[in-house]
Amino acid sequence: MEVKLKPIGVIHTPYKNLGEIPIQGRLKQQVEGTVEVHPEFSEGLKDVERFSHIILLYHFHCSGEAKLLAKPYLGPEERGIFAIRHPCRPNPIGLTVVQLVKRKENVLEVSGVDMIDKTPLLDIKPYVPQFDSVPEASSGWLEDKLSE
């Protein structure tokens, strides 16, 4: 069974080329972008301004063909696609936790973006630390790489 999605907006970022994008937004938290929600979905943003962080789900629209094994930024070994955050996934959905700086009607100013400019937005979820924050989680194969 197929699941059909339609973009609800566009994410604007300073990254015009894939080569400029950082490993993850949280590692370059100062980089700002704007999330422009299409006006017909604007009502759905009610109460969002009360959260300090939101989760953006978006379409990896430049991702190319899906892979099951790929080399992550923090190479050099190939890893399973479900053990990395690589864009060329069977279902090319990206996920980034960003800081919500300000809402101006249907536009959210955010920081910590790591997607290419004009990325199609699929969903916004409030980040709730009681649900989403697991500081004690292990970083798997990234453990050594991030501390290098």
Next chain:
Amino acid sequence: MEVKLKPIGVIHTPYKNLGEIPIQGRLKQQVEGTVEVHPEFSEGLKDVERFSHIILLYHFHCSGEAKLLAKPYLGPEERGIFAIRHPCRPNPIGLTVVQLVKRKENVLEVSGVDMIDKTPLLDIKPYVPQFDSVPEASSGWLEDKLSE
């Protein structure tokens, strides 16, 4: 532009009816389920067993028609759909952070599930605390509700 997704597996949980489902899996961390990845995607699970937690993205396949305002479990006020985790979203994608207990080939034993049994799985991402954990984030309108 439409984004078409295909399930990569099925999530099995003890929840046979929508009424049984907890607010969020993290609040009922002991509830176990299994994530069955279709064998043709099995290779993509390489290295996933090294993570203690994973992010499941799935299809809210019982969610009904999309809403822009809805009443969350922690009611009674209506909230914007992008400020709640309600299933009836413009793009019905669910997100849950679960603990990875064990991998047996293409089946992952997990705990902290909160989706209905037989939910179509769309993606698995490794949970990396350096990217995904923001313990200091505010809980927005949930702040008072969760401490009640």
